[in-house]
Amino acid sequence: MHKIHVNTSKPYDIIVDNSLLDNCGSIIKDVTSADKIVVVTDDIVDSLYSDTVVKSLENTGFNVKKYVFPNGEASKCFNTLNELYDFLALNEITRTDCLVALGGGVVGDLTGYAAATFLRGIDFVQIPTTLLAQVDSSIGGKTAIDIPAGKNLVGAFKQPNIVICDISTLSTLTPHIFSDGMGEVVKYAMIRSSKLFDILIKSDAKDNLEEIICQCIDIKRQIVENDEFDKGERMLLNFGHTFGHAIEKAQNYSGLSHGSAVAVGMCIVTELAVKKGLCSEGAYTELKECLKKYALPISVDISNEELAKHCVNDKKRTSDIINIVIATDIGKSELRKIPINSII
Ligand SMILES: NC(=O)c1ccc[n+]([C@@H]2O[C@H](COP(=O)([O-])OP(=O)(O)OC[C@H]3O[C@@H](n4cnc5c(N)ncnc54)[C@H](O)[C@@H]3O)[C@@H](O)[C@H]2O)c1
Known part of the structure; x- marks a missing residue:
């Protein structure tokens, strides 16, 4: 078992191993004094893993309730949140009780936001079950829901009490959802670690999942510890x-999924960096090879003008300057401020 300690304003551990779900009750008992636990999950994850989690929690003595919502990004919204608040109130959840987010990034983001806001903040545990959630969304304390004006526009920083990464849960992911997570894995390698990039190129990620996940978590840990509230270095992510x-x-959020869109985004920005002489053609070729290897797209049929229009609506924009992250080589990245009109 690997234990990675995250030294943020509220410190916590991330534990990574196979078959942790069976034992999650006693792991959670060590980090909360809650009597009641509400397991929040989506319908797909519910059918696969909640029985094991609920059983383990009950065997440890917790009074367990379960809230299930339909899977998918569309559920990361005020309607689901309001229903969850009602469920928590109806079940008399108190300030010392605890929410457990069992699922992918949608479950983690929504549950985290509910935990940040219900009764002005209650305990919360992440049990991420997608690759993306294990390497990215469950770490660092960003929680959010989507509103009609845009994704993740309402949210809060809320660090969990613990993150329990059970790698064996990844065996039930569809190939597409696994690839989507690989988009973020390649991102970590590009911004911080040529060593990780080598592993991705020279072996099959599925054969080295534990090592790869731990390396990604450690990269995110370092960045989040340096910049918990996203004022500088964290933007590299x-x-x-x-x-x-x-x-x-x-x-309209009905085309490429997030990890695939990020894969194409990494190609576009790296091509831009090559054109500006900031990155070598060789590094760009390696990036494309790695993405193709993990069944990720490297281009999309949208005009540059159309993309530029949507880039300027990016919420990370300040005035007419946009912060953009450039990989200057495999494993090296920097934040650049560039005028909006020079994006493409
Ligand atoms: N908070 C952050 O820092 C952060 C970072 C990156 C992404 N995100 C958010 O994460 C979300 C995307 O996360 P995601 O890709 O995990 O999506 P997701 O939660 O929608 O999960 C994808 C699909 O996989 C299914 N699933 C989950 N675990 C499974 C398993 N073990 N076996 C089989 N199926 C399983 C889910 O039911 C869902 O249908 C987005 O909302 C994004 O904004 C947040």
Whole structure:
């Protein structure tokens, strides 16, 4: 078992191993004094894993309730949140009780936001079950819901009490959802670690999942510890995301999924960096090879003008300057401020 300690304003551990769900009750008992636990999950994850989690929690003596909502990004909204608040109130959840987010990034973001706001904040545990959630969304304390004006526009920083990464849960992911998570894994390698990039190129990620997940978590840990509230270095995690978000928006969130859009976004921004002489053609070729290897797209059929229009609506924009992350080589990245009109 790997234990990675995150030294943020509220410190916590991330534990990574196989078959942790069976034992999650006693792990959670060590980090909360709650009597009641509400397991929040979506319908797909519910059918796969909640029995094991609920049984383990009950065996440890917790009074367990379960709230299930339909899977998918569309559920990360005020309607689901309001229903969850009602469920918590109806079940007399108190300030010392605890929410457990069992699922992917949608479950984690929504549950985290509910935990940040219900009764002005209650305990919360992340049990991420997608690759994306294990390497990215469950770590660092960003929680949010979507509103009609845009994704993740309402949210809060709320660090969990613990993150329990059970790698064996990834075995039930569809190939597409696994690939989507690989988009974020490649991102970590590009921004911080040529060593991780080598592993991705020279072996099959599925054969080295534990090592890869731990390396990604450790990269995010370092960045979040340095910049918990996203004022500088943490923006490096947005590599590929400015164009990725623009693609998702241009396709009305019904085209490429997030990890695939980020993959194309990394290619667009790296091509831009090559053109400006900031990155070598060789590094760009390696990036494309790695993305193709993990069944991720490297281009999309949307005009530059259309993409630029959606980029300028990016919420990370301040005045007429946009912060953009450039990989200057494999494993090296920097934040650049560039005028909006020079994006493409
Ligand atoms: N908070 C952050 O820092 C952060 C970072 C990155 C992304 N996010 C958010 O994360 C969300 C995307 O997360 P995601 O890709 O995990 O999506 P998701 O939660 O929608 O999960 C994708 C699909 O996989 C299913 N699933 C989950 N675990 C499974 C398993 N073990 N086996 C089989 N199916 C399983 C889900 O039911 C869902 O249908 C977005 O809302 C994004 O904004 C947040």
